[in-house]
Amino acid sequence: xxxxxxxxxxxxxxxxxxxxxxxxxxxxxxxxxxxxxxxxxxxxxxxxxxxxxxxxxxxxxxxxxxxxxxxxxxxxxxxxxxxxxxxxxxxxxxxxxxxxxxxxxxxxxxxxxxxxxxxxxxxxxxxxxxxxxxxxxxxxxxxxxxxxxxxxxxxxxxxxxxxxxxxxxxxxxxxxxxxxxxxxxxxxxxxxxxxxxxxxxxxxxxxxxxxxxxxxxxxxxxxxxxxxxxxxxxxxxxxxxxxxxxxxxxxxxxxxxxxxxxxxxxxxxxxxxxxx
Amino acid sequence: xxxxxxxxxxxxxxxxxxxxxxxxxxxxxxxxxxxxxxxxxxxxxxxxxxxxxxxxxxxxxxxxxxxxxxxxxxxxxxxxxxxxxxxxxxxxxxxxxxxxxxxxxxxxxxxxxxxxxxxxxxxxxxxxxxxxxxxxxxxxxxxxxxxxxxxxxxxxxxxxxxxxxxxxxxxxxxxxxxxxxxxxxxxxxxxxxxxxxxxxxxxxxxxxxxxxxx
Numbered sequence: 001x002x003x004x005x006x007x008x009x010x011x012x013x014x015x016x017x018x019x020x021x022x023x024x025x026x027x028x029x030x031x032x033x034x035x036x037x038x039x040x041x042x043x044x045x046x047x048x049x050x051x052x053x054x055x056x057x058x059x060x061x062x063x064x065x066x067x068x069x070x071x072x073x074x075x076x077x078x079x080x081x082x083x084x085x086x087x088x089x090x091x092x093x094x095x096x097x098x099x100x101x102x103x104x105x106x107x108x109x110x111x112x113x114x115x116x117x118x119x120x121x122x123x124x125x126x127x128x129x130x131x132x133x134x135x136x137x138x139x140x141x142x143x144x145x146x147x148x149x150x151x152x153x154x155x156x157x158x159x160x161x162x163x164x165x166x167x168x169x170x171x172x173x174x175x176x177x178x179x180x181x182x183x184x185x186x187x188x189x190x191x192x193x194x195x196x197x198x199x200x201x202x203x204x205x206x207x208x209x210x211x212x213x214x215x216x217x218x219x220x221x222x223x224x225x226x227x228x229x230x231x232x233x234x235x236x237x238x239x240x241x242x243x244x245x246x247x248x249x250x251x252x253x254x255x256x257x258x259x260x261x262x263x264x265x266x267x268x269x270x271x272x273x274x275x276x
Numbered sequence: 277x278x279x280x281x282x283x284x285x286x287x288x289x290x291x292x293x294x295x296x297x298x299x300x301x302x303x304x305x306x307x308x309x310x311x312x313x314x315x316x317x318x319x320x321x322x323x324x325x326x327x328x329x330x331x332x333x334x335x336x337x338x339x340x341x342x343x344x345x346x347x348x349x350x351x352x353x354x355x356x357x358x359x360x361x362x363x364x365x366x367x368x369x370x371x372x373x374x375x376x377x378x379x380x381x382x383x384x385x386x387x388x389x390x391x392x393x394x395x396x397x398x399x400x401x402x403x404x405x406x407x408x409x410x411x412x413x414x415x416x417x418x419x420x421x422x423x424x425x426x427x428x429x430x431x432x433x434x435x436x437x438x439x440x441x442x443x444x445x446x447x448x449x450x451x452x453x454x455x456x457x458x459x460x461x462x463x464x465x466x467x468x469x470x471x472x473x474x475x476x477x478x479x480x481x482x483x484x485x486x487x488x489x490x
Contacts, residue, residue, distance in 0.1 A: 002398075003395075003438065004397045004398070006396055046464070049464070051396075051397055076290045076291060077290065077291075077294050080291060080295060080462060080464055080467060081462055081463075081464055082419060082459075082462050083288075083291075099288055100288070101290075102288055103288060104288050125328070127328070128393070129395060129421045130323075191393070191395075220391055222391070222395055222396070245396070246396075275397040275417040
């Protein structure tokens with residue numbers, strides 16, 4: 001008996017023109033396309049065997065926040081699998097209010113970069129298991145990083161790069177090395193790391209394997225790989241090659257290109273332990 | 277059947293409430309020891325830091341011990357751990373912290389040979405019969421998040437393996453004090469079945485239809 005690899009659908013939730021919460025799916029953090037109602041999607045994924053569900057609030061506006069917490073509660077009412085909620089969480093009060101709304105875990109990104117103390121405050125009060133630190137990584141090819149990996153270019157040559165933590169959906173760099181930050185976040189009490197790639201997001205060309213592997217090798221907390229999943233083979237690669245504990249995907253599931261069960265059967269046939 | 281979920285300020289009680297409601301129960305979420313004393317069935321949730329759970333649930337310990345005489349009680353995760361006799365969590369090396377003593381056994385840290393906490397979906401193995409696991413088969417998955425666990429004993433209803441074998445579901449000798457190390461409210465269909473079994477068990481218990489312990 002082993003712990004299974006988790007398959008996690010993720011929804012990005014914004015307000016539509018009528019001020020209602022709606023799910024949008026984007027490419028490279030842009031070009032958002034309407035893809036459904038959050039509660040209906042939670043229900044569906046719960047029924048088809050998703051192992052967890054991630055809800056990201058991308059409104060980032062004060063009026064959006066109220067609506068979002070109500071939506072989180074409505075989603076939680078249909079979610080009998082773990083629910084992670086992220087977006088705009090900056091204080092201990094935000095964590096508490098999100099958990100009380102029905103989240104099992106909170107995902108914190110720039111809030112933790114701005115104030116690293118928040119990780120320990122959250123972990124001490126609510127337990128490490130509910131503090132997920134999310135990073136939006138971007139490849140950089142200069143000499144300002146701490147940890148370098150070799151990557152293969154399209155022309156077959158190899159090149160060294162490091163990964164920088166970005167904020168504001170990849171629009172702003174922080175100069176911080178993702179591997180350094182992941183290690184620090186773990187020491188401060190993060191219970192899980194959620195690794196997004198700005199380069200791979202929405203491409204469906206596969207996860208950023210060197211990035212995911214670099215983080216998995218550096219920490220002992222579970223790592224959720226995100227961005228770039230185009231199908232079951234990509235999931236297999238990120239579990240086997242990079243050592244991720246969970247694989248997250250959005251568009252392939254939302255647009256019904258692959259079913260959760262289809263991905264799981266593929267993984268099972270290829271020797272990856274999953275919950276069937 | 278009215279089920280009272282004890283609210284002592286930890287974690288997300290929403291799914292627990294909804295899961296019990298789906299099983300047909302009227303659910304009261306309460307932090308009032310008086311209401312808890314009158315409950316027909318009790319659920320002691322447990323999420324997050326053990327110390328926090330132990331401290332916050334302290335006002336309810338006496339009433340829980342009293343209710344254990346004649347009421348179905350379900351402890352979840354740390355809620356189960358509290359029901360054992362003792363735990364090494366938060367105690368100095370070689371010592372233990374006293375639990376409620378409703379189920380014999382000791383809670384210890386998972387071995388260092390595996391990633392702790394044990395977080396994710398893992399398989400259940402039935403060990404002996406109890407209505408709480410009706411319809412649950414070997415290999416069914418449940419969702420676990422914990423760093424401590426108790427030994428498999430003759431009070432274990434189902435076990436799990438992660439670095440070692442441990443009790444995933446346990447009950448006292450009379451059968452009315454039950455606990456799950458995993459989160460039934462987060463374990464999909466398997467978990468909803470267990471919550472439903474608990475509600476059915478509580479109904480049968482009050483109707484006098486529950487057989488005496490083996």
